Amino acid sequence: MRFVLVRPRDPNNIGAVARAMANFGLRDLVLADPFAPVWREARSAVGAAELLRRASVCSLPEAMKGASLVLGTCGAARRLQKPVVPLPGLMKFLAGRPGGGGGLAVLFGNEKTGLTKEELGHCHAVVRIPTVPEVPSMNLGQAAALLAYELTRDPRAPRTREPELAPAPAEQAEALLREFLRAFQAMDYMQGLPADELTRRVRDALKRLRPCRKDAGLLLAVLRRVQGSMGA
DSSP, rough: OOEESSOOOOHHHHHHHHHHHHHHTTTEEESSSHHHHHHOOOOEEEEEEHHHHHOOOOOOHHTTTSSSSEEEEOOTTOOOSEEEEEGGGHHHHHHOOOTTTTTTTEEEEEETTTTTTTHHHTTTTEEEEOOOOTSSSOHHHHHHHHHHHHHHHHSSSSSOGGGGGOOOHHHHHHHHHHHHHHEEEEEEOTTSOHHHHHHHHHHHHHHHHOBBBHHHHHEEEEHHHHHHHTTT
């Protein structure tokens, strides 16, 4: 179970998230494209020095590598075209999903802007913490603590299944997305759409279909063979 801080800017928030994770036995912290001075200034939190020391720093695609289910966090004011799960219903939502043999990644956005539309596009669903309308936003460390508690309070959460039948990890899903886009271009299909809109539609369709690792591999092979026969 991985927590990914996307473009964090406050070293105190990084430390607060690390401590919250340590409180609930989580160890996999990744910083995606952090503001460089912030990461260098981050100080170890009580009980979480080793966790901070081992935290990875990379791009967002690299941060999601190996994750078969990606959840985003978002404020109540955003309108989204994907499932929105209230925090109290998170465990029920996870219980109804196919086995997550490839792991879970939770994305937390930049403190000022949250996750962008493009970053949310990588998520299968969005988790919202119920807050009063008068004060809707939460401190990053507080939000991470609530998610960590909810995700670890039920021992049924980390479910596994046969590796081949586990949902396709993020990097395999992105490879499948790229092959579909290449095939569309070779066939001159849906080329009237702006590139970002076409990408969003195909990515959303793949997330709804949620192919397993084995099926995604089959689709990749077929798409590449078809494009090869077309000289693409």
